[in-house]
Amino acid sequence: MSRSIEDLRACLKLYLVMGSTNCQGDPLIVLDEAIQGGITLFQFREKGEGALVGDAKEQLARQLQARCQAHGVPFIVNDDVELAIRMEADGVHIGQDDEPADQVRQRLGAHRIVGVSAHSMAEVERAISDGADYVGIGPIYPTATKKDAKAVQGTRLIQELREQGLTIPLVGIGGITAENASDVILAGADGIAVVSAISMSTQVKQSTERLIFELGRYRGAM
Ligand SMILES: Cc1ncsc1CCOP(=O)(O)O
Ligand SMILES: C=C1C=NC(C)=NC1=N
Numbered sequence: 001m002s003r004s005i006e007d008l009r010a011c012l013k014l015y016l017v018m019g020s021t022n023c024q025g026d027p028l029i030v031l032d033e034a035i036q037g038g039i040t041l042f043q044f045r046e047k048g049e050g051a052l053v054g055d056a057k058e059q060l061a062r063q064l065q066a067r068c069q070a071h072g073v074p075f076i077v078n079d080d081v082e083l084a085i086r087m088e089a090d091g092v093h094i095g096q097d098d099e100p101a102d103q104v105r106q107r108l109g110a111h112r113i114v115g116v117s118a119h120s121m122a123e124v125e126r127a128i129s130d131g132a133d134y135v136g137i138g139p140i141y142p143t144a145t146k147k148d149a150k151a152v153q154g155t156r157l158i159q160e161l162r163e164q165g166l167t168i169p170l171v172g173i174g175g176i177t178a179e180n181a182s183d184v185i186l187a188g189a190d191g192i193a194v195v196s197a198i199s200m201s202t203q204v205k206q207s208t209e210r211l212i213f214e215l216g217r218y219r220g221a222m
Contacts, residue, residue: 012191037208045078139174155187162188
């Protein structure tokens with residue numbers, strides 16, 4: 001089904017990005033608890049040292065997708081467009097060195113979600129002109145999760161693009177926790193994307209609920 005822009009904006013509120021290497025325990029249990037805690041969108045991001053590949057990767061993806069489908073949480077695949085097509089995922093998230101969003105959308109289908117990583121105004125504008133549904137901007141704060149993350153940029157770019165009147169749905173990502181989540185929203189993000197604040201928590205449901213609480217504090221303020 002095709003989503004309105006406002007539906008998509010609501011989906012971006014608390015975006016869990018995770019793979020097997022980001023979890024202390026069983027990724028399926030982490031996802032179950034995060035869904036109970038109120039995540040609004042999930043991205044399967046199986047990358048980095050020790051990441052699963054091939055059938056094992058697809059097996060885990062399908063198990064995670066089943067849990068998302070059981071609770072009405074859209075399921076996004078990071079980078080692997082072929083896998084997203086095979087699984088009929090709700091969308092993909094691609095980086096700057098992947099194919100442009102418009103080409104990916106042609107392969108995936110018009111009504112799927114195509115998200116793009118952006119680190120500069122130029123990359124945001126390119127994503128908009130390529131028809132991306134949302135952009136992921138970061139790293140906002142220092143992060144140990146992505147080894148090759150670009151320079152930490154704070155909320156400057158988010159503020160800048162909103163001041164320029166760009167309304168594309170967007171999430172901040174990188175080092176986001178309950179302590180700084182509201183700053184990202186106040187800067188103009190529609191939501192936050194997190195890995196370790198949820199995936200590495202010893203109390204996944206409670207950590208997720210706390211993030212939802214922090215996100216709710218200022219949303220009406222704008
Ligand atoms: C995938 C990605 N892209 C920019 S930072 C990052 C990792 C964010 O992980 P965490 O939320 O644990 O800082
Ligand atoms: C790098 C990324 C940036 N943003 C999002 C939402 N996901 C990613 N994997």
